[in-house]
Amino acid sequence: MQLRIPGPTPCPDEVLKAIGRQMINHRGKAFVEMSTRIIPRLQECFQTKNDVLILTTSGTGGLESAVVNTLSPGDKVLGISIGVFGDRFAECAKVYGAEVIPLKYELGKAANPDDIRKALKDNPDIKAVMVTHNETSTGTTNPLKEIAKAIKEFDKLTLVDAVSSMSSIDLPVDAWGLDVVVSGSQKGWMVPPGLAFVSVSERGWKAHAESKMPKFYFDYARAKKFAADGQTPWTPAVSVYFGLDVALDMMLKEGLQNIFARHKRVADKARAWVKARGLRLVPEEKYASNTVTAVHVPDDIDESKFRTTLRTEYKVEIAGGQSTMKGKVFRIGHLGFINDKDMDEITAAMDQALLKAKK
Ligand SMILES: *Cc1c(COP(=O)(O)O)cnc(C)c1O
Numbered sequence: 001m002q003l004r005i006p007g008p009t010p011c012p013d014e015v016l017k018a019i020g021r022q023m024i025n026h027r028g029k030a031f032v033e034m035s036t037r038i039i040p041r042l043q044e045c046f047q048t049k050n051d052v053l054i055l056t057t058s059g060t061g062g063l064e065s066a067v068v069n070t071l072s073p074g075d076k077v078l079g080i081s082i083g084v085f086g087d088r089f090a091e092c093a094k095v096y097g098a099e100v101i102p103l104k105y106e107l108g109k110a111a112n113p114d115d116i117r118k119a120l121k122d123n124p125d126i127k128a129v130m131v132t133h134n135e136t137s138t139g140t141t142n143p144l145k146e147i148a149k150a151i152k153e154f155d156k157l158t159l160v161d162a163v164s165s166m167s168s169i170d171l172p173v174d175a176w177g178l179d180v181v182v183s184g185s186q187k188g189w190m191v192p193p194g195l196a197f198v199s200v201s202e203r204g205w206k207a208h209a210e211s212k213m214p215k216f217y218f219d220y221a222r223a224k225k226f227a228a229d230g231q232t233p234w235t236p237a238v239s240v241y242f243g244l245d246v247a248l249d250m251m252l253k254e255g256l257q258n259i260f261a262r263h264k265r266v267a268d269k270a271r272a273w274v275k276a277r278g279l280r281l282v283p284e285e286k287y288a289s290n291t292v293t294a295v296h297v298p299d300d301i302d303e304s305k306f307r308t309t310l311r312t313e314y315k316v317e318i319a320g321g322q323s324t325m326k327g328k329v330f331r332i333g334h335l336g337f338i339n340d341k342d343m344d345e346i347t348a349a350m351d352q353a354l355l356k357a358k359k
Helices: 012-020 029-046 060-071 084-095 113-122 143-151 202-210 220-227 239-252 256-276 303-314 339-358
Strands: 002-003 051-056 077-080 100-104 124-131 157-161 180-184 195-200 290-294 317-322 329-332
Touching: 002 339, 012 239, 029 051, 029 143, 029 195, 029 239, 060 084, 060 157, 060 180, 060 195, 060 202, 060 220, 077 084, 077 113, 084 100, 084 124, 084 157, 100 113, 113 143, 113 157, 124 143, 124 256, 157 202, 180 239, 195 202, 195 220, 202 220, 202 239, 220 256, 256 290, 256 339, 303 317, 303 329, 329 339
Parallel strands: 002 317, 077 100, 077 124, 124 157, 157 180
Antiparallel strands: 051 195, 180 195, 290 329, 317 329
């Protein structure tokens, strides 16, 4: 089976073997050693010297942690949204009492740094900017480097959803000056769901010290205190740690730049297929994601039949559209454990399934 949804993604055999290991004491030496090996390698992947905390939760929990650890009820935040996940991040801040000023774009569009400048100029009391690096629902990658530059001009806190990009698309946290950056284990990391990784800058820690939103399980200060001893405040997803320990070895052996190049190569193949079949990408090609390709369903194709045929007859599972894009968009996940040959198999299978799904 080729599981090609944008998370969970397939795991290499070495990782599967590791996660099947017997449990260990999460307060014992073996766990401390493992976590002491893992954190510097996560920092390497985040390209940061900032703290990287590991939370046992899904990506959304990581986003919630960014909100409750840096903001106070009543804080004004700019909620940039180019799709479902941008909306979710903003909603989370709203639920906790932040005043969200939305900056929303049509589906398939990327955010424009000049619009952000204007919003920050018009609302000088904004404390933080929330932004999605890679919008998985529309297969669109925001120009985060330029966006971060715009935010820096106004000296605001930057909270980034990098759940489906970190480790697959170049995202140098320190070089771009990003304060809180969140990723999730089941996306580009070649491990199962269960862990979120969050980098926190010095400015992020200052915001934490002032933040008044309620926090307990996700409190960064507790996580940092325990991390100093190679532990976590609560029982972690030990099995996912086992897998991550192995996956990070594989990733750093391949090299970050090579991983980014592989993702681009595979994504280029997906996009070339879309064009060759006369189909239409959801995003403008310039902003098309290297981890997920979102495609408009053409009028003459039965979308449900297409994906069902692909799954049952050709053993390739791709994702449908989310929210208002249900039935109108299909999405090919190509992040983490994927190579050129996989994508050739996927496109060949999609060709067959397209023929069978013609109305
Ligand atoms: C998958 C994803 C999330 C949510 O992660 P969960 O692990 O499902 O909670 C958030 N943001 C983006 C961009 C994602 O791709």
